[in-house]
Amino acid sequence: MTTTSTNSGRPRAGGESGARRRGKGSPALASERREHLVKLAAELFAEKGFQATTVRNIADQAGILSGSLYHHFDSKESIVDEILSGFFRDIMAAYREVIDEGKDARQTIAGLVRIAFATLEPHRAAITVMQNDWNYLKNMDRFAYLTRSEDEVEKMWVDTIKAGQADGVFRSDIDAKLTYRMIRDTIWVAVRWFRPGGRLDATELGEHYLKVMFDGINVHG
Incomplete structure (x- = not known):
């Protein structure tokens, strides 16, 4: 027979405590599960491609049934939406901070390049999806x-x-x-061979890129 709790505050015998029952469905735990699923899906999108990755693939990677995934997301599009919107939110905010510092054009471009390289690790999936699936996704209203x-x-x-060109910092005969698009694409393509823990980290890659971009590969006399 199940007994009720006493004044000591002990929970009912044979049952879970109220705190534990609340914890199983708490917003904090649901948020953690959601974040975990996004990370797993992001790795699959980066490795297999968004279109090739199925909801079942994501569920299998998480060790859950496909139906359980729908408790958190209504589709894989919702997952990649979270990945891509987070990427643009972070990088645009960081870019604005650099521009708002009001430094000269060369320093500002260098800052933007460093930020772009810094995104290779935390936003690897977003960058890969944009490279592989941009034309597919951009036609959807969402x-x-x-x-x-x-x-x-x-x-x-x-x-x-253009500001650097007007100030005589950059050459006037370049478009x-x-x-910009050449810089963007040469940075983003690095996500295909960049690996955390590799010979060079993202910071070192960024500094090397700046040397080549600003100074070239010729020895200056």
Whole structure:
């Protein structure tokens, strides 16, 4: 027979404590599970590609049934939405901070390059998905912000390059938009061979890139 608790505050015999019962369904635990699923899915998207990854793949990686995944996300599109929106939120905020410092164009571009390289590790999945699945995703209404966000990022870079040209810091015979896109793509492609714990970390890669970008590979006399 189940007994009730006494004044000592002990829980009912044969049952869970109220705190434990609340903990199983607490918002904090649900948030942790959701974050864990996003990380697992991000790794799969980075390795297999978004379109090739199924909900079952994600569930299997998490050790749960596919139906359990739907308690947290209504589709894999919702998961990648969280990954991509988080990437743009973080990188755009970091870019704005650099630009708002008001340094000269060369220093500002260097800061933007360092931030871009710094995203290779924490946002590897987002960068890989954008490279592989951009054209597929951007045609969906829910991902309309991708084009808007990329346009805003491009404007930050292009305006900085043009400011450097006007000040005589950068060459006037280069196209600012084309220059930005070449910089962007050569940084993003590094995500395919960059691995955390490798010979060079993201910071060292960024500094090496800046040497080549600003000084070239010729020996200056």
